[in-house]
Amino acid sequence: MELAECPVCLQSYNGDDTIPRVLGCGHSACESCLLNIPQKYPLTVRCPACTVLVKFPPQGPTFLPKNIELLRLLDPKPKSPLNNSRIDRSVPHFDFLPPSCSHDLYSAWKHYILPNDTLLLLHKSEDEAAVSFGSLKEAARSQSQKVSLVKVASLLSHKADSLFKYTYVGRVIKSLADMREQDRDELASFFRASLYETKFCRILGLWADLEGDCLYLVCQSLNQSLQNLDCLRNGDGLSNNGLSIFATMGMEICEALIALSKQGLIAGCLGFSCFNLDDFGHLYVDLNDILVMGRRVVKSVQQVSCARRRIKNEQVGIVFCDLLKNNVYLGPEVLFELLSKEGIRVDCGEFGYSVEYGSDVWPLACVLIGLLVGKPFTQGLIDCIHPVSTKATEENSLDCLGMYTRWVEKVSSLLKTKLGTEFLCLQQIFCQCLNFDPASRPLLTDVWKCLRELVIKPEFDHMIKLDNVVNMQNKGHCLVLGEICCLPKRNSETQEKYDLSGAENSAGFDIDRVEAVSSVHHLVEGVSEKTYKFIDMQGHLDCVTGLAIGGGFLFSSSFDKSVHVWLLQDFSHIHTFKGHEHKVMAVVYVDEEAPLCISGDSGGGIYVWSISLPLGQQPLKKWNEQKDWRYSGIHAMSVFGKYLYTGSGDKTVKAWSLLDGTLLCTMNGHKSVVSTLTVCNGVLYSGSWDGSIRLWSLSDHSLLTVLGEDNSGVVSSVLSLSVDQHTLVASHENGSIKVWRDDVFMKSTQIHSGSIFAICMEGKWLFTGGWDQTVTLQELIGDEFQVDAVTIGSIPCGSVITAMLYRQGKLFVGCADRTVKYIKGSSLHYLNFYFTVL
Known part of the structure; x- marks a missing residue:
């Protein structure tokens, strides 16, 4: 029989050195490791086995109960004990997201990319063996500085009828990614030389001419x-x-x-x-x-x-x-x-x-x-x-x-x-x-x-x-x-050969190093290469408020007091759940003992619908939350196990039993409407119009911590949340997103010109949409120390975006114009180097 061991240090348990202590989730870890696990929040630790946040006694791990039954099963004298002196207990084991190729590329080059509006192109030479000239736009100076420009690469062509529009930075990074590694190294050597030596005309950076689809090396031009x-x-x-x-x-x-x-x-x-x-x-x-x-x-x-x-x-x-x-x-x-x-x-x-x-x-x-x-x-x-x-x-x-x-x-x-x-x-x-x-x-x-x-x-x-x-x-x-002296020519030749053959890589990339590409890549490539599907699913009579997928169906809720059911096979409308007396604000799918669709409305009504065929007209059960003078109905819903969580206008988060609809717990603390809910890693996240995000333990529904509180008096409502493993992203009504990594605030950036009503995250990819009627694709790149949100491109939708859902290469967008838009990129024979090469 294999000996039980600590999941952190991998030592076999015993009654002397590695005493097993039982956490609130039921898992055990040795006393020494629990003492060294960092506490992100006061009096809590994350279980090293299941990553659920659990309560931790202020006196330390000695006040947690011993796993007596486990100790009884152990041999008091294990035959092959591990050497304690070889274990570094100061470094607990945590799994962080691995850095991606694009992270390394963007981190290395982001400081060398000049903004699009920095430079004015005065004279453009069509001959690559000639210098172009421009000037820097400097408001602080009465006379602009003259610069010289030399083409070093071609940009991704921007098709006028393409649905997906790459951003300026996205096109520059993609152009750099298309270059071979030795070409980028040569280009980087120019920047190093200009940085360390004073006898060079200063290299200012890289600038892209979007109209001419050219990437230029910009250098100071003396008189x-x-x-x-x-x-x-x-x-x-x-x-x-x-x-x-x-x-x-x-x-x-x-x-x-x-x-x-x-x-x-x-x-x-x-x-x-x-x-x-x-x-x-x-x-x-x-x-x-x-x-x-x-x-x-x-x-x-x-x-x-x-x-x-x-x-x-x-x-x-x-x-x-x-x-x-x-x-x-x-x-x-x-x-x-x-x-x-x-x-x-x-x-x-x-x-x-x-x-x-x-x-x-x-x-x-x-x-x-x-x-x-x-x-x-x-x-x-x-x-x-x-x-x-x-x-x-x-x-x-x-x-x-x-x-x-x-x-x-x-x-x-x-x-x-x-x-x-x-x-x-x-x-x-x-x-x-x-x-x-x-x-x-x-x-x-x-x-x-x-x-x-x-x-x-x-x-x-x-x-x-x-x-x-x-x-x-x-x-x-x-x-x-x-290669820079002949790079523009060879770059185009390489891309053409790769595009035509799809089987060999003349640019020097090893095809064996190309990893399996996620369906997000197919979506982006599809909409940029015009091989996308863009379907409007019509049937609602008012603004779409929520989306959910399950059991082969897509569910959409609306202000028209209904929930529509769409067949994912052909996106046809097959049923409508009716019965709500108020605007349906949220919808979720549950797949426990039986598949269910649950919807909540602005009147506080919660309706549970059966997904078993044939679909019925009446809900399996329904109930209403208690009303008071602050009441404005349900605004958000989330499901975990046999519990339904609702965020309401009365500033509370409520936990309900899915078995009988009884109210199990009310979580207070928010100062305004609870607008969004999501569950991940044993934590319930709630976002509110008060600008804060509260984290609740799913084991006892106690408050773990509060994120995003601003003591300056400037409040921007949280409208949507998305969590994926160690990353939390919140969208705000001022058009910005905030990113936390391992519950530590990393970055705040403005990406939309108006409120962001909907976000969804898949790995490092983040889709956002809102008031400006555009879906924007962000790439979150970084590590546990810093995060950058790089805007890759956007998809115009023609209406305010109110809901969004991404599943397996399919992007569903709910809009204020009463439609649900479906966007899917096709599986191309070849994929862009930027998304495939490591």
């Missing part, structure tokens, strides 16, 4: 770009008198690239437009421009890949010259890596170098030499490569290394002409930067030191210490080789 300097526009470079200015600018360019390397990033390609100057003349690297420049490079390479899969050195030279004409500089190893990534084989064994931190030294040298020398530098490189590339034939192939050596010699001659013999060290380090092998190039810090010597002589410079500024052994992430 002037390096490419707009007069020395570059004129093409003659800086004068000899401007060497100190050149050195200062060159140092700041180096510092910006060093900052990029410190964050594990490699630009891969650079140009004059990648660097912006602020009002004080300081230089900053613009990540948006690097991304756009990278897309231009990728676009040029993709054009080659469309034509052929195998090219020779001369074709590589032509591609290289085309990039140089647009002032795009990238090291040879980066270009060959891009060609290899696109599946293009190059007939050359000379360029087998990997991309590393030294890959930014080559384009850095080109930018600095171009700034110093001007147009002759870039034009000289083009003149050296392009004619040879175009004249090369099969018999006379291009000698890349020889051509490159001659070009470096020409660059050295240009620098010597520009600088003379006085700055020989600067000439030498620039030529070293142009080495084919990235490992043979000097470090970024070495270039910085050489430039600094033009301003401060080494013997007078004792302030710098550049040891281990960047760990060169770590392999950095090259932006031009990353």
Whole structure:
């Protein structure tokens, strides 16, 4: 026989260490564990076996009775006792809701999402390899701040005739969820870099253009770009008198690239437009421009890949010259890596170098030499490569290394002409930067030191210490080789392939990791993809007040003093329960010994109807609650076991026996009408127009605690409650909801423009509806420490929503226009990544 053990510490009971104490619910737990279980409410504990709240003596667990019969059955000397020293009694066992994928995603990105009305789009570029521009709407400033925007993803298309309307945040989060994990990691690295380094143009966040269905990376745009300097526009470079200015600018360019390397990033390609100057003349690297420049490079390479899969050195030279004409500089190893990534084989064994931190030294040298020398530098490189590339034939192939050596010699001659013999060290380090092998190039810090010597002589410079500024052994992430540079294209390709096949995942998701999706997902997907069913069930003569499901039927109550019965199989009306003399305010279904429908009206009448076929015209039994001068009838009903609970206008909650309709208990405490009732985990929850929620023990109907009381004098009536495991949600007449997790207040948020009359919750999904005639879908994401209510989307219903019920993918909505609306999403062959991928 297995020994009885404590449900918390799993130790076998005995009369010395683990004494079983009996709780009010009948279950037992050891004395030590009961002492350490936290008390959410005064003098109560939650049973670790059945989670019912029970009374707890103020003197402690020693005043609870011992389970004598259990101790008699135990062996006084158990053969294999557990080691007490290995049990941490300070950590009781509680089951909390596991964090979801969407919770992790939303928590990680919510601070980076800019509100829709934050930004005004001034110039939108249709080319993804170009920057769009906008301005921030800042009322505090007389002049708005200019920003640059680069598309990083596509948004979920908003169909005009779709029933379900995704919210702004919902569409952004869904767009992020559609991206592969490595793509999101790359995007997150930009935010980290902007956060920790000051040499970047500040990244402000992500902003969605709802009209263009685009998600943009928004970056600060400074007043002037390096490419707009007069020395570059004129093409003659800086004068000899401007060497100190050149050195200062060159140092700041180096510092910006060093900052990029410190964050594990490699630009891969650079140009004059990648660097912006602020009002004080300081230089900053613009990540948006690097991304756009990278897309231009990728676009040029993709054009080659469309034509052929195998090219020779001369074709590589032509591609290289085309990039140089647009002032795009990238090291040879980066270009060959891009060609290899696109599946293009190059007939050359000379360029087998990997991309590393030294890959930014080559384009850095080109930018600095171009700034110093001007147009002759870039034009000289083009003149050296392009004619040879175009004249090369099969018999006379291009000698890349020889051509490159001659070009470096020409660059050295240009620098010597520009600088003379006085700055020989600067000439030498620039030529070293142009080495084919990235490992043979000097470090970024070495270039910085050489430039600094033009301003401060080494013997007078004792302030710098550049040891281990960047760990060169770590392999950095090259932006031009990353997925963001080609993400918009690949995102659409991935989605299309997934949509068409439904069986394979070209975006890199493992289909084996896709979990079973709840029917809520089918509902949302159905109404958004127009595969929904939207049926109006008509028959009531006044506002619908309540809904209940059971026995294959849907029951709806109404101000028209009736309860209608609908067949769930085809949603046809099959019967009407009549007999109430007043407005029917609430309806519930009971499935105990026999299935029953119970309805309560504004006159205090409680009617019990049999569900056995054929349905009868007369109630099985009926009774009325006692009336007094405060009386305004029944407003809410709930059932637990053989007990019926009613919330009334006389500010009380009453418990009735379902066997004979006798009043068993009256629970007082509310200061106004009890408007809503619900039962969960052995607790009866009652909400009132006084703005409070009271929790009652179902074992003895005593008050456990009061939630939501506001001592400031501002009262917003509680209109509806929904409880699911550890989460309690209350809706209020001011359009807000309040959320409690494990009876601890977590969040209050405004989600409707008017009163919320009805809510229903299924797991982490919350449906709300009310005065604004819209059903809103919320996702409750979080843990025991914090909760966020993210509005995913909404469904317009055309009338005030007064009741709501969700069961197994079916959403029923009772409306003030006398209809019951049925909404069901179909089971799609494929589901949206946002709801399926973990």
